[in-house]
Amino acid sequence: MLRSYLRLALFALGLLVGVQVPGFIDDYSKRVEAQRMESEVGLNGFRQTAQRFFKGDLVALVSHYQASADPVMRSDAQSLSTLVERSAFLEREVKAMQGPWYAQLWHLATAADHELMEQTFAAYRYQVLLAPEAITWGIVCALLLAWLVESLLVLFGMLLGVGRSQKVQQRHWR
Known part of the structure; x- marks a missing residue:
């Protein structure tokens, strides 16, 4: 009887964990x-400048800043380059998260x-969604x-010989 309750508890735990996945x-x-x-x-102003002078090419704007004789412009080139790279990365992440489940x-x-995973996990609040995909995840x-x-x-039990009858054990030891 205890074994049946443990199975049910294990099933319930799996169900509760599974419904968290879609959330x-x-x-x-x-x-x-x-x-x-x-x-x-953050890139809006730079995009407008790139549109006006470099046909919208932000990389060309960064190159222009890097080639400038002004040390302030060269310093800002690194900041702008970081913003452009981050924007491209986030765009790729958005596209990856728009695919099938x-x-x-x-x-x-x-x-x-x-x-981003750590930030999401830190802010995540456990919830029980009753959406079809959450129910499916939970059951699976x-x-x-x-x-x-x-x-x-069962494997550990077999390895340890739990559940074998005395007759079977004697037969294997001959």
Whole structure:
């Protein structure tokens, strides 16, 4: 009986963990989009200057700043270059998070920005969503966790000889 309750508890834990996945993915996507929008606001003036003098090419504007004889302009070239690189990076992140759910999950697991992940995790509030994708994630995670733990316990039991009858043990020791 205790074993059945442990299975249910394990299943419930997997369900609760699984329903968090879509919420976390959504929070990460929103964080990336918000930072991308903030980056665009910061580059607006530079974009206008690049549009007027360099046909919209921000890289050409950065090169112009770097080639300037004015030390202030050269110093600002590094800041502008950082802003341009950050904007391009955030644009790539937004595109990666607009794909299908499995591509988003793969991106988060393998290529997401570590700093953005930490910020998202720090601000994340656990929630139980009743959206179809959250329910699906919950059930799949619950089943996988229950299956994995039960399989490991059965394997350990077999290795330790738990559940073998005395007759079977004697037969194998002859």
